[in-house]
Structures are given as C-alpha cells and as structure tokens.
Amino acid sequence: MTCCCxxxxxxxxxxxxxxxxxxxxxxxxxxxxxxxxxxxxxxWKKIFVSRQEFLKALSLSLxxxxxxxxxLPLIGFMFNYFVMPKREGWVSVGPxxxxxxxxxxxxxxxxxxxxxxxxxxxxxxxxxxxxxEDKFQAWxxxxxxxxxxxxxxxxxxxxxxxxxxxxxxxxxxxxxxPPPRPMHRYPxxxxxxxxxxxxxxxxxxx
Numbered sequence: 001m002t003c004c005c006x007x008x009x010x011x012x013x014x015x016x017x018x019x020x021x022x023x024x025x026x027x028x029x030x031x032x033x034x035x036x037x038x039x040x041x042x043x044w045k046k047i048f049v050s051r052q053e054f055l056k057a058l059s060l061s062l063x064x065x066x067x068x069x070x071x072l073p074l075i076g077f078m079f080n081y082f083v084m085p086k087r088e089g090w091v092s093v094g095p096x097x098x099x100x101x102x103x104x105x106x107x108x109x110x111x112x113x114x115x116x117x118x119x120x121x122x123x124x125x126x127x128x129x130x131x132x133e134d135k136f137q138a139w140x141x142x143x144x145x146x147x148x149x150x151x152x153x154x155x156x157x158x159x160x161x162x163x164x165x166x167x168x169x170x171x172x173x174x175x176x177x178p179p180p181r182p183m184h185r186y187p188x189x190x191x192x193x194x195x196x197x198x199x200x201x202x203x204x205x206x
Contacts, residue, residue: 092194093128099136099195104129104152104170106141109199126186126197127152127159138197139172140184150183159183 093107108125127139127150139159141149148163158175159168167176172183187198 090189090191090196090198092196093126094195095193096134096190096195099128099130101130101132104154106152107138107197109197111199124199125149126199128188128195128197134190136188136190136195138186138188140186142184143179144174144181144183145177145179 091109093109099105104127106125107128108123110123125141127141129137131137143150143161143163143166145161145164145166148161148166150159150161150166150168152158153160157170159170159172160166161168161177161179165177166179167174168179168183169175172185174180174182189196189198
C-alpha cells in the first residue's frame with residue numbers, strides 16, 4: 001500500500017537547499033582565506049628572495065671582473081707566447097769575411113716576429129764563433145737560469161753569468177752554478193756570403 005502523505009516537494013525547499021550549500025562553501029573560503037588566496041596570488045616572499053640572490057650573484061660577478069682587470073695584459077701575453085704560433089726566421093749578422101776563425105764575438109739582430117709589447121727586447125744579440133771556412137756556431141746570450149746576459153771570457157774559454165755565478169764551457173754546456181741546462185744553440189748557415197742564424201723566442205727557466 002502506498003503512502004500518499006508526502007506530497008510533492010516544495011520548489012522553495014529546493015532553492016533553500018542550494019542557498020545553504022552556497023553559504024557553506026563561502027564559509028569554508030572565509031575560514032581558510034590563505035588557501036584560496038595562495039592559489040590566486042604568487043608567493044612574493046619567494047620572489048623577493050630570488051631577486052636578492054640574483055643581485056648578490058650579479059654583484060659578485062661584477063666584483064670578480066673588476067679585480068681581474070689588472071691581470072688582462074698578463075693573460076694576453078701568456079696567450080700570445082704559449083698559444084699563438086711562433087715563426088722562425090733567418091737573420092743576417094754580417095758577411096763571412098767579417099769573422100775570424102776561432103774567435104767568439106757578440107752579434108746583434110732584430111726579432112723577425114716581434115710582438116707589440118716587445119719594445120726594445122725585439123733587438124737581441126748572440127755569441128757567434130767561426131770554427132771553419134763556412135762553419136759557425138751561435139748561442140743565445142741569455143743564461144738558462146734567469147735569463148741574464150752571459151759574457152764570453154776568451155782567456156778562460158768560458159761563458160760566465162755575472163748575476164748568479166752560472167758557468168758554461170766553450171761549447172755552451174753547464175760547467176757550474178745554478179743553470180739547469182746548456183745555453184740555447186741557434187742554427188747557423190751561410191747564404192749569399194752572409195752568415196745567418198735562425199732565431200726564435202728563448203724563455204729561461206727559473
């Protein structure tokens with residue numbers, strides 16, 4: 001048997017239910033405003049911290065760049081010396097008849113591949129000895145210790161460094177003192193009656 005005591009639902013009751021539901025949602029939003037606002041607005045604290053970190057990194061980078069400015073010329077020199085290719089060149093130091101057999105004399109020449117920073121160091125000298133009709137030997141004038149110019153002592157038959165007491169025999173080999181290796185030898189040739197030596201940069205070892 002069907003009960004008919006419950007009549008059709010009043011439309012006003014349905015509307016009231018919807019309003020109550022909406023009020024409940026609004027109440028939840030009011031009770032937890034941080035959750036709803038956080039979904040809409042960005043976290044300004046994180047953005048501010050990120051900006052601080054960026055400015056700090058920028059300041060450190062700028063400071064490092066300023067500190068490195070004085071070393072830029074040195075970096076350029078090292079790059080040119082050790083990275084850029086060096087060209088050897090033959091330079092004339094005088095006619096063959098100018099040199100007597102058995103004598104060791106100082107000769108001057110210019111660097112065939114000078115760099116802008118070379119200045120007066122583009123002009124160099126070497127020790128040259130004539131050992132035969134067309135036979136010559138040549139040594140760099142720089143001591144292999146710290147690069148000081150060595151002297152030829154004909155009476156003793158030795159190359160002597162006045163700076164730190166380096167001694168080389170007549171062939172340029174180390175005979176005493178701190179030099180770590182023999183004097184640098186230049187290749188020598190005779191071309192068109194001229195004595196020529198093949199020169200290249202010479203770097204002493206400390």
